[in-house]
Amino acid sequence: MKDKRIVVTGGLGFIGSNLVEELVEDNEVIIIDDISSGKLENIEHLKMENLNLIKRNITELDLKNIFEEVDYVFHEAALISVPESVLDPLTYNEVNVNGTLKVLIAAKDAGVKKVVFASSAAVYGDNESLPLSEDAPPRALSPYAVNKATGEMYCQVFTENYDLPTVSLRYFNVFGPRQDPNSAYAAVIPNFINAILKGERPVIYGDGEQSRDFIPVKQVVKANIQACQSNETGVFNIALGKSTTINQLWDTIKEFMGTDVEPVYMEPRPGDVRHSLADISRAKSFGFNPEPDFKGELGETVEWFASKFK
Secondary structure (H helix, E strand, O other): OOOOEEEEEOOOOHHHHHHHHHHOOOOEEEEEOOOOOOOHHHOOOOOHHHEEEEOOOHHHOOHHHHHOOOOEEEEOOOOOOHHHHHHOHHHHHHHHHHHHHHHHHHHHHHOOOEEEEEEEHHHHOOOOOOOEOOOOOOOOOOHHHHHHHHHHHHHHHHHHHHOOOEEEEEEOEEEOOOOOOOOOOOOHHHHHHHHHHOOOOOEEEOOOOOEEOEEEHHHHHHHHHHHHHOOOOEEEEEOOOOOEEHHHHHHHHHHHHOOOOOOEEEOOOOOOOOEOOEOOOHHHHHOOOOOOOHHHHHHHHHHHHHHHOO
16 A cells, blocks of 8 residues: 555554554554553654644544545544443443544545444454354444444445445454553453563463464554455454464463463453454455464564563
8 A cells, every 4th residue: 555645543552553554654644543542652663754643532523624635544543441331331432433433424524435444353242153253143242342333333334325435344362562461452462471571470360271363463454454455345354263272372472481480370250251263264355364473473572572671
């Protein structure tokens, strides 16, 4: 993708900043971020002459004016804490549902070519029909999951009724550099790394044989751009399509960091899904066929966290 004008909402966050980093060398990028969870340090190393940062919440802005002459919008901005969404569903609805609706209306009115919406595997809830297909009915277990499922439906409606091409990408357990240990995505990885750096024993809830479909953030960025440039619309799983148990993950991180520390096993947390695995065959329609070096990219993540540890 080159010589385009692009908006990335939530562009200071974990996934958003990695996406901006990939786009900014050859495109003009506008970031909209209220810095509630994103960090300015995530973009300090980038080509700033191609960047324009708007430090506001998407619910407060005249988005149509901003979107004029924009080619594409990557909508990453969201409140992402599942527990907080349970405590404050109204605020989560305002930002995640009404905010997404505002983005779609503005994109339609401004003639944006395509909107890529960051959804989540949370919409599947405790569905145990593995691997999880996009055709599986949503089983939202939190207001956050309801927000994402609603956002997907709004995207579909705008594609069908207003001829605005949209893609909703259901991220599974994303990991990589710049990830916040408090992130909703695969926080187990930075938590393991930080525990070792601090000389602490990490906590594993349950027996550690629960599994997740982890995906490096580099692959998520690639999927966003591929989906955007394609003619495809609709909902797509973004994952590796492979399971890794928490015990396997711990053994790999322990090996990288050269420690013989043993984790503390505690009772499983209520509501935790036992296994998660994605069917990624539908995303192959726009060229998504990840074959990354999982162990190598996990090693890069360990190195990044170690470099930031003080």
